[in-house]
Amino acid sequence: EEGEGTAKQDVATKQAMKEASELLQKGGIVAFPTETVYGLGADARSTAAVEAVFAAKGRPADNPLIVHIAERSQLEELVTEIPAVALTLMDVYWPGPLTIVLPLRPNVLSPRVTAGLDTVGIRMPDHPVALALIAASGCPIAAPSANRSGRPSPTLASHVQEDLVGRIDGVLDGGPAGVGLESTVVRVFSNGQIQVLRPGGITIEQLSATTGATVISTGGADEEAQSAISPGLQAVRTHVNTVDSEAPRSPGVKYTHYAPQGELNIVRGSSAQVVATKIKFLLDKAAHEGAVTGLLAFDEHIPFYGLNPASVVISLGSLVNPAETAHKLYASLRLFDEMAVDYILSEACPEEGLGEAIMNRLIKAAGGRIIDIG
Ligand code: TXA
Ligand code: MG
Numbered sequence: 311e312e313g314e315g316t317a318k319q320d321v322a323t324k325q326a327m328k329e330a331s332e333l334l335q336k337g338g339i340v341a342f343p344t345e346t347v348y349g350l351g352a353d354a355r356s357t358a359a360v361e362a363v364f365a366a367k368g369r370p371a372d373n374p375l376i377v378h379i380a381e382r383s384q385l386e387e388l389v390t391e392i393p394a395v396a397l398t399l400m401d402v403y404w405p406g407p408l409t410i411v412l413p414l415r416p417n418v419l420s421p422r423v424t425a426g427l428d429t430v431g432i433r434m435p436d437h438p439v440a441l442a443l444i445a446a447s448g449c450p451i452a453a454p455s456a457n458r459s460g461r462p463s464p465t466l467a468s469h470v471q472e473d474l475v476g477r478i479d480g481v482l483d484g485g486p487a488g489v490g491l492e493s494t495v496v497r498v499f500s501n502g503q504i505q506v507l508r509p510g511g512i513t514i515e516q517l518s519a520t521t522g523a524t525v526i527s528t529g530g531a532d533e534e535a536q537s538a539i540s541p542g543l544q545a546v547r548t549h550v551n552t553v554d555s556e557a558p559r560s561p562g563v564k565y566t567h568y569a570p571q572g573e574l575n576i577v578r579g580s581s582a583q584v585v586a587t588k589i590k591f592l593l594d595k596a597a598h599e600g601a602v603t604g605l606l607a608f609d610e611h612i613p614f615y616g617l618n619p620a621s622v623v624i625s626l627g628s629l630v631n632p633a634e635t636a637h638k639l640y641a642s643l644r645l646f647d648e649m650a651v652d653y654i655l656s657e658a659c660p661e662e663g664l665g666e667a668i669m670n671r672l673i674k675a676a677g678g679r680i681i682d683i684g
Contacts, residue, residue: 326482327439331446333479339363341456341470342443343484344435346407346493346511347463347640348470349378349453350478351443357420360452364422366477368459374425375452376409376493377432380444388430388450390415395523396498402520405436407493407511423452433493439484455492456481462568462640462675465490469644490637491667509667511636527666568675570643572604572651576676578658579683586614588683589655593620596653604646606656608635622649626657632664639668643675 330340337359339352350366352359354377364371379385382400385392389412396410414430424430435441444451455463458473467483474481494510496517504517504525518525577592579585586607593603597620605620608629615623624642627634646654656672658680659665673680 323439327442327446330443330480330482331448334359334443334447334449334451337362338479339366340443340479341464341467341474341481342440342453343437343467343482343487344378344440344453345405345437345488346435346491347465347487347489348456348467348481349435349440349451350456350470350474351378351447351451351453353447354419354423354450354452357422360420360422363452363454366474367454367457369454370459371422372425373454374427374431375423375454376495377419377423377430378440378444378451378453379432379434380441382434384450385432387418388415388432389413391500393498393500393502395502395504395521398521399496399498399504399517400434403512404434405441406434407436407489409433409493409495409508411495411497411507419450419452429497431495437484437488439482443482460569462570462643463492465637465640469641472644486637488637489633490639490641491664491671494667509670511664511667513663513666515663568640568643568671569677570646570651570654570675572602572646572654573679574643574654574656574676575679575681576656576658576672577681577683582608582611582657583614584683585657586611588681589657590615590619592655592681593653597621601653602649602651604649604651604654606642606654608657608659611657620655622646622651626659629659632659632668635659635668636664639671 333340334351334353337356339350339359339362341348341350350363352363391413399408399410409431411429411431414424414428456470456474457464461473464470465487467481470481489511492510494512495508497505497507502523504523506514506527514525514527577585577589597603603620604622606624606626608626610629624645627638659668661669
Protein backbone atom coordinates (compact mmCIF):
# COMPACT_ATOMS: atom_id res chain seq x y z
CA GLU A 311 0.00 0.00 0.00
CA GLU A 312 2.81 2.27 0.96
CA GLY A 313 4.40 1.72 -2.43
CA GLU A 314 1.13 2.53 -4.14
CA GLY A 315 0.77 5.77 -2.15
CA THR A 316 4.27 6.82 -3.06
CA ALA A 317 3.63 5.98 -6.72
CA LYS A 318 0.46 8.11 -6.68
CA GLN A 319 2.36 10.95 -5.06
CA ASP A 320 5.00 10.64 -7.77
CA VAL A 321 2.33 10.94 -10.45
CA ALA A 322 0.80 13.97 -8.71
CA THR A 323 4.22 15.54 -8.42
CA LYS A 324 5.02 14.78 -12.03
CA GLN A 325 1.70 16.25 -13.11
CA ALA A 326 2.31 19.42 -11.06
CA MET A 327 5.82 19.62 -12.47
CA LYS A 328 4.53 19.26 -16.02
CA GLU A 329 1.92 21.99 -15.49
CA ALA A 330 4.48 24.27 -13.84
CA SER A 331 7.00 23.86 -16.65
CA GLU A 332 4.30 24.48 -19.27
CA LEU A 333 3.26 27.64 -17.45
CA LEU A 334 6.87 28.84 -17.50
CA GLN A 335 7.16 28.08 -21.21
CA LYS A 336 4.03 30.13 -21.86
CA GLY A 337 5.43 33.14 -19.98
CA GLY A 338 3.76 32.38 -16.65
CA ILE A 339 5.30 32.90 -13.21
CA VAL A 340 5.56 29.96 -10.83
CA ALA A 341 7.00 29.66 -7.31
CA PHE A 342 9.18 26.67 -6.53
CA PRO A 343 11.28 25.35 -3.64
CA THR A 344 15.06 25.63 -3.53
CA GLU A 345 17.48 24.59 -0.79
CA THR A 346 17.69 28.22 0.41
CA VAL A 347 14.20 29.81 0.16
CA TYR A 348 11.29 29.57 -2.29
CA GLY A 349 11.88 31.35 -5.60
CA LEU A 350 9.42 32.97 -8.00
CA GLY A 351 10.40 31.74 -11.46
CA ALA A 352 10.03 33.14 -14.96
CA ASP A 353 11.61 32.43 -18.34
CA ALA A 354 14.65 34.72 -18.12
CA ARG A 355 14.50 35.37 -21.89
CA SER A 356 10.97 36.78 -21.74
CA THR A 357 10.62 40.45 -20.81
CA ALA A 358 6.88 40.06 -20.26
CA ALA A 359 7.39 37.16 -17.84
CA VAL A 360 10.19 38.92 -15.98
CA GLU A 361 8.12 42.09 -15.70
CA ALA A 362 5.30 39.99 -14.24
CA VAL A 363 7.71 38.81 -11.52
CA PHE A 364 8.66 42.39 -10.60
CA ALA A 365 4.98 43.36 -10.56
CA ALA A 366 3.88 40.40 -8.40
CA LYS A 367 6.58 41.13 -5.84
CA GLY A 368 6.29 44.90 -5.96
CA ARG A 369 10.04 44.88 -6.52
CA PRO A 370 11.95 47.98 -7.67
CA ALA A 371 13.00 47.51 -11.31
CA ASP A 372 16.66 48.39 -10.58
CA ASN A 373 17.23 45.32 -8.40
CA PRO A 374 18.43 42.47 -10.68
CA LEU A 375 17.26 38.86 -10.50
CA ILE A 376 19.35 35.71 -10.13
CA VAL A 377 19.25 33.31 -13.09
CA HIS A 378 18.88 29.64 -12.17
CA ILE A 379 20.27 26.81 -14.28
CA ALA A 380 20.11 23.02 -13.98
CA GLU A 381 23.24 22.13 -15.92
CA ARG A 382 26.69 23.57 -16.39
CA SER A 383 26.12 23.46 -20.18
CA GLN A 384 23.54 26.26 -19.85
CA LEU A 385 26.26 28.63 -18.65
CA GLU A 386 28.13 29.30 -21.88
CA GLU A 387 25.19 30.92 -23.63
CA LEU A 388 24.66 33.31 -20.71
CA VAL A 389 28.15 34.67 -19.97
CA THR A 390 31.21 35.82 -21.91
CA GLU A 391 33.92 34.87 -19.43
CA ILE A 392 34.37 32.33 -16.65
CA PRO A 393 37.48 33.08 -14.54
CA ALA A 394 39.33 30.00 -13.26
CA VAL A 395 38.33 30.73 -9.66
CA ALA A 396 34.65 30.70 -10.73
CA LEU A 397 35.12 27.22 -12.18
CA THR A 398 36.61 26.09 -8.88
CA LEU A 399 33.64 27.56 -7.02
CA MET A 400 31.21 25.74 -9.32
CA ASP A 401 33.08 22.45 -8.88
CA VAL A 402 32.91 22.75 -5.12
CA TYR A 403 29.55 24.43 -4.45
CA TRP A 404 27.18 23.71 -7.35
CA PRO A 405 24.51 22.68 -7.07
CA GLY A 406 24.24 24.75 -3.90
CA PRO A 407 23.62 28.11 -2.21
CA LEU A 408 26.20 30.14 -4.13
CA THR A 409 25.34 32.76 -6.77
CA ILE A 410 28.22 33.79 -9.01
CA VAL A 411 28.12 37.16 -10.78
CA LEU A 412 29.76 36.95 -14.23
CA PRO A 413 29.98 39.13 -17.36
CA LEU A 414 26.66 38.93 -19.22
CA ARG A 415 26.51 37.81 -22.85
CA PRO A 416 24.43 40.44 -24.64
CA ASN A 417 21.07 39.73 -26.29
CA VAL A 418 20.31 36.42 -24.65
CA LEU A 419 18.33 37.35 -21.55
CA SER A 420 15.67 39.99 -21.13
CA PRO A 421 17.54 43.16 -20.06
CA ARG A 422 15.00 43.47 -17.19
CA VAL A 423 16.57 40.43 -15.50
CA THR A 424 19.87 42.20 -14.87
CA ALA A 425 18.32 45.66 -14.48
CA GLY A 426 20.49 46.78 -17.37
CA LEU A 427 23.78 45.69 -15.72
CA ASP A 428 26.47 44.05 -17.85
CA THR A 429 26.80 41.21 -15.34
CA VAL A 430 24.45 38.40 -14.38
CA GLY A 431 24.15 36.42 -11.14
CA ILE A 432 23.85 32.70 -11.81
CA ARG A 433 23.18 29.81 -9.52
CA MET A 434 22.42 26.08 -9.71
CA PRO A 435 20.10 25.28 -6.82
CA ASP A 436 20.56 22.07 -4.84
CA HIS A 437 16.95 20.95 -4.80
CA PRO A 438 15.47 18.11 -6.87
CA VAL A 439 12.21 19.98 -7.58
CA ALA A 440 14.03 23.14 -8.67
CA LEU A 441 16.45 21.22 -10.87
CA ALA A 442 13.66 19.15 -12.46
CA LEU A 443 11.56 22.25 -13.11
CA ILE A 444 14.42 24.16 -14.75
CA ALA A 445 15.30 21.13 -16.87
CA ALA A 446 11.67 20.52 -17.89
CA SER A 447 11.07 24.16 -18.82
CA GLY A 448 14.15 24.11 -21.04
CA CYS A 449 15.12 27.71 -20.28
CA PRO A 450 17.19 29.70 -17.81
CA ILE A 451 14.87 30.67 -14.94
CA ALA A 452 15.03 34.14 -13.41
CA ALA A 453 13.90 33.83 -9.80
CA PRO A 454 13.98 36.22 -6.88
CA SER A 455 12.75 35.04 -3.51
CA ALA A 456 8.99 34.45 -3.71
CA ASN A 457 7.91 37.07 -1.17
CA ARG A 458 6.33 40.49 -1.52
CA SER A 459 9.19 42.99 -1.59
CA GLY A 460 10.19 43.93 1.96
CA ARG A 461 8.72 40.81 3.60
CA PRO A 462 10.80 37.95 4.99
CA SER A 463 11.75 35.42 2.31
CA PRO A 464 9.47 32.37 2.18
CA THR A 465 10.75 29.09 3.59
CA LEU A 466 7.40 27.28 3.17
CA ALA A 467 4.91 27.11 0.29
CA SER A 468 2.32 28.61 2.67
CA HIS A 469 4.52 31.73 3.07
CA VAL A 470 4.41 32.17 -0.71
CA GLN A 471 0.61 31.88 -0.62
CA GLU A 472 0.42 34.45 2.20
CA ASP A 473 2.30 37.01 0.14
CA LEU A 474 1.46 36.24 -3.48
CA VAL A 475 -1.86 34.44 -3.77
CA GLY A 476 -3.77 35.77 -6.78
CA ARG A 477 -0.62 37.45 -8.12
CA ILE A 478 1.18 34.40 -9.54
CA ASP A 479 0.28 31.38 -11.66
CA GLY A 480 1.18 28.67 -9.18
CA VAL A 481 3.35 27.27 -6.38
CA LEU A 482 5.15 23.93 -6.41
CA ASP A 483 5.15 22.70 -2.80
CA GLY A 484 8.40 20.98 -1.88
CA GLY A 485 8.09 21.23 1.90
CA PRO A 486 10.32 23.43 4.07
CA ALA A 487 13.39 25.06 2.49
CA GLY A 488 16.64 23.78 3.98
CA VAL A 489 19.16 26.55 4.60
CA GLY A 490 16.49 29.16 5.30
CA LEU A 491 18.60 32.15 4.17
CA GLU A 492 19.24 33.24 0.58
CA SER A 493 22.35 32.18 -1.31
CA THR A 494 25.74 33.79 -0.89
CA VAL A 495 26.26 36.19 -3.82
CA VAL A 496 29.85 36.59 -5.00
CA ARG A 497 31.54 38.45 -7.76
CA VAL A 498 34.72 36.93 -9.12
CA PHE A 499 37.48 38.89 -10.81
CA SER A 500 39.89 37.78 -13.52
CA ASN A 501 42.76 38.26 -11.03
CA GLY A 502 41.23 35.50 -8.88
CA GLN A 503 39.76 37.71 -6.15
CA ILE A 504 36.32 36.90 -4.78
CA GLN A 505 34.05 39.64 -3.48
CA VAL A 506 31.10 38.66 -1.30
CA LEU A 507 28.16 40.89 -2.24
CA ARG A 508 25.68 39.16 0.05
CA PRO A 509 26.63 36.75 2.86
CA GLY A 510 24.66 33.51 2.91
CA GLY A 511 24.69 29.76 3.21
CA ILE A 512 28.29 29.45 1.98
CA THR A 513 30.49 31.29 4.46
CA ILE A 514 33.50 33.50 3.76
CA GLU A 515 35.64 31.01 5.68
CA GLN A 516 34.52 28.22 3.32
CA LEU A 517 35.12 30.33 0.21
CA SER A 518 38.65 31.19 1.18
CA ALA A 519 39.50 27.69 2.42
CA THR A 520 38.34 25.96 -0.76
CA THR A 521 39.83 28.37 -3.28
CA GLY A 522 42.85 29.81 -1.50
CA ALA A 523 41.68 33.10 -3.05
CA THR A 524 41.55 36.48 -1.39
CA VAL A 525 37.95 36.89 -0.27
CA ILE A 526 36.85 40.46 0.25
CA SER A 527 33.71 40.98 2.21
CA THR A 528 31.27 43.74 1.53
CA GLY A 529 28.33 41.69 2.68
CA GLY A 530 25.96 43.72 4.81
CA ALA A 531 27.63 46.96 3.78
CA ASP A 532 24.32 48.64 3.10
CA GLU A 533 23.13 51.88 4.64
CA GLU A 534 21.14 50.27 7.45
CA ALA A 535 23.77 47.74 8.36
CA GLN A 536 26.73 50.10 8.24
CA SER A 537 26.91 50.73 11.98
CA ALA A 538 26.76 47.05 12.76
CA ILE A 539 29.79 45.93 10.82
CA SER A 540 32.69 44.82 12.93
CA PRO A 541 35.85 46.96 12.76
CA GLY A 542 37.67 44.12 10.95
CA LEU A 543 35.14 44.10 8.14
CA GLN A 544 35.19 47.86 7.92
CA ALA A 545 38.93 47.74 7.37
CA VAL A 546 38.43 45.17 4.66
CA ARG A 547 35.81 47.31 3.00
CA THR A 548 38.08 50.32 2.92
CA HIS A 549 40.64 48.10 1.31
CA VAL A 550 38.11 46.96 -1.30
CA ASN A 551 37.23 50.50 -2.17
CA THR A 552 40.84 51.44 -2.77
CA VAL A 553 41.58 48.28 -4.73
CA ASP A 554 38.57 48.53 -6.98
CA SER A 555 36.38 51.57 -6.57
CA GLU A 556 34.31 50.46 -9.56
CA ALA A 557 33.12 47.28 -7.89
CA PRO A 558 29.35 47.61 -7.60
CA ARG A 559 27.60 46.28 -4.56
CA SER A 560 24.72 43.92 -4.93
CA PRO A 561 22.04 46.44 -5.86
CA GLY A 562 19.59 44.61 -3.61
CA VAL A 563 21.40 45.62 -0.45
CA LYS A 564 20.12 49.16 -0.51
CA TYR A 565 16.51 48.21 0.14
CA THR A 566 15.00 47.43 3.51
CA HIS A 567 14.28 43.74 3.53
CA TYR A 568 12.78 40.97 5.57
CA ALA A 569 11.07 43.32 7.97
CA PRO A 570 8.27 42.12 10.22
CA GLN A 571 5.33 44.51 10.65
CA GLY A 572 6.21 45.21 14.29
CA GLU A 573 9.22 47.31 15.30
CA LEU A 574 12.23 45.02 15.68
CA ASN A 575 15.31 46.09 17.63
CA ILE A 576 18.45 44.07 18.29
CA VAL A 577 20.09 44.27 21.71
CA ARG A 578 23.77 43.42 21.69
CA GLY A 579 26.35 43.16 24.46
CA SER A 580 29.22 41.02 25.74
CA SER A 581 27.26 39.50 28.63
CA ALA A 582 24.17 37.48 27.72
CA GLN A 583 22.80 37.98 31.21
CA VAL A 584 23.14 41.77 31.02
CA VAL A 585 21.53 41.71 27.54
CA ALA A 586 18.62 39.68 28.92
CA THR A 587 18.14 42.11 31.81
CA LYS A 588 18.06 45.06 29.41
CA ILE A 589 15.66 43.28 27.03
CA LYS A 590 13.34 42.30 29.86
CA PHE A 591 13.27 45.90 31.11
CA LEU A 592 12.46 47.28 27.64
CA LEU A 593 9.78 44.65 26.98
CA ASP A 594 8.10 45.33 30.33
CA LYS A 595 8.10 49.05 29.57
CA ALA A 596 6.58 48.50 26.11
CA ALA A 597 3.97 46.13 27.54
CA HIS A 598 2.96 48.76 30.10
CA GLU A 599 2.51 51.18 27.25
CA GLY A 600 0.09 48.70 25.69
CA ALA A 601 2.31 47.01 23.09
CA VAL A 602 2.00 43.35 22.14
CA THR A 603 5.61 42.32 22.74
CA GLY A 604 7.87 39.70 21.20
CA LEU A 605 11.24 38.17 22.12
CA LEU A 606 13.76 36.33 19.93
CA ALA A 607 16.33 34.61 22.13
CA PHE A 608 18.72 31.69 22.06
CA ASP A 609 17.77 28.53 23.97
CA GLU A 610 20.74 28.85 26.32
CA HIS A 611 19.58 32.31 27.42
CA ILE A 612 15.85 31.71 27.88
CA PRO A 613 16.33 30.96 31.63
CA PHE A 614 17.75 34.49 32.13
CA TYR A 615 14.35 35.97 31.26
CA GLY A 616 12.23 34.43 33.99
CA LEU A 617 8.51 33.87 33.42
CA ASN A 618 6.58 35.48 30.55
CA PRO A 619 9.08 38.11 29.40
CA ALA A 620 6.95 38.87 26.32
CA SER A 621 3.56 38.09 24.80
CA VAL A 622 5.28 35.95 22.18
CA VAL A 623 8.64 34.27 22.83
CA ILE A 624 10.35 32.56 19.91
CA SER A 625 13.54 30.56 20.19
CA LEU A 626 16.39 31.26 17.78
CA GLY A 627 17.56 27.72 18.49
CA SER A 628 20.83 26.84 20.14
CA LEU A 629 23.84 29.14 20.05
CA VAL A 630 25.96 26.16 19.02
CA ASN A 631 23.74 25.41 16.00
CA PRO A 632 23.62 28.45 13.69
CA ALA A 633 22.19 26.26 10.89
CA GLU A 634 19.06 25.88 13.03
CA THR A 635 18.87 29.65 13.58
CA ALA A 636 19.19 30.30 9.83
CA HIS A 637 16.58 27.65 9.07
CA LYS A 638 13.91 29.17 11.33
CA LEU A 639 14.67 32.91 11.24
CA TYR A 640 12.25 34.02 8.50
CA ALA A 641 9.41 31.78 9.68
CA SER A 642 9.85 33.29 13.16
CA LEU A 643 9.62 36.84 11.82
CA ARG A 644 6.42 35.88 9.97
CA LEU A 645 5.02 34.32 13.16
CA PHE A 646 5.33 37.65 14.98
CA ASP A 647 3.21 39.20 12.23
CA GLU A 648 0.59 36.46 12.58
CA MET A 649 0.42 37.14 16.32
CA ALA A 650 0.11 40.89 15.66
CA VAL A 651 3.21 41.65 17.72
CA ASP A 652 4.16 45.31 17.50
CA TYR A 653 7.39 45.54 19.53
CA ILE A 654 10.08 42.86 19.16
CA LEU A 655 13.51 42.60 20.74
CA SER A 656 16.11 40.13 19.53
CA GLU A 657 19.41 38.91 20.84
CA ALA A 658 22.42 39.02 18.51
CA CYS A 659 24.78 36.19 17.62
CA PRO A 660 28.53 36.23 16.89
CA GLU A 661 29.18 37.39 13.30
CA GLU A 662 31.32 34.46 12.26
CA GLY A 663 30.61 31.60 9.87
CA LEU A 664 26.89 31.36 9.14
CA GLY A 665 26.42 33.91 11.96
CA GLU A 666 27.50 36.64 9.56
CA ALA A 667 24.57 35.92 7.19
CA ILE A 668 22.18 35.55 10.12
CA MET A 669 23.16 38.94 11.57
CA ASN A 670 23.08 40.50 8.08
CA ARG A 671 19.42 39.50 7.68
CA LEU A 672 18.47 40.25 11.27
CA ILE A 673 19.97 43.75 11.09
CA LYS A 674 18.10 44.40 7.83
CA ALA A 675 14.89 43.13 9.40
CA ALA A 676 15.50 45.59 12.25
CA GLY A 677 16.04 48.44 9.78
CA GLY A 678 19.52 48.82 11.33
CA ARG A 679 18.20 49.45 14.87
CA ILE A 680 20.77 47.99 17.25
CA ILE A 681 20.95 48.81 20.94
CA ASP A 682 24.59 48.30 21.95
CA ILE A 683 25.04 47.96 25.69
CA GLY A 684 28.76 47.15 25.67
O1 TXA B 1 18.88 31.83 -2.49
C1 TXA B 1 18.63 32.69 -3.33
O2 TXA B 1 19.51 33.37 -3.87
C2 TXA B 1 17.15 32.89 -3.69
C3 TXA B 1 16.65 31.62 -4.36
C4 TXA B 1 15.25 31.76 -4.86
O3 TXA B 1 17.52 31.26 -5.38
N1 TXA B 1 16.99 34.02 -4.54
C5 TXA B 1 17.13 35.30 -4.10
O4 TXA B 1 16.88 36.26 -5.06
O5 TXA B 1 17.44 35.56 -2.96
P1 TXA B 1 16.68 37.79 -4.70
O6 TXA B 1 16.23 38.41 -5.95
O7 TXA B 1 15.78 37.90 -3.54
O8 TXA B 1 18.10 38.32 -4.38
C6 TXA B 1 19.05 38.47 -5.43
C7 TXA B 1 20.23 39.26 -4.96
C8 TXA B 1 19.89 40.73 -4.85
O9 TXA B 1 20.53 41.27 -3.71
C9 TXA B 1 20.47 41.29 -6.15
O10 TXA B 1 20.79 42.64 -6.04
C10 TXA B 1 21.70 40.41 -6.33
O11 TXA B 1 21.28 39.13 -5.91
N2 TXA B 1 22.12 40.36 -7.74
C11 TXA B 1 21.47 39.78 -8.77
N3 TXA B 1 22.13 39.98 -9.92
C12 TXA B 1 23.23 40.72 -9.63
C13 TXA B 1 24.29 41.28 -10.39
N4 TXA B 1 24.38 41.12 -11.70
N5 TXA B 1 25.25 41.98 -9.73
C14 TXA B 1 25.17 42.14 -8.39
N6 TXA B 1 24.18 41.65 -7.63
C15 TXA B 1 23.21 40.95 -8.22
MG1 MG C 1 14.76 38.52 -1.87
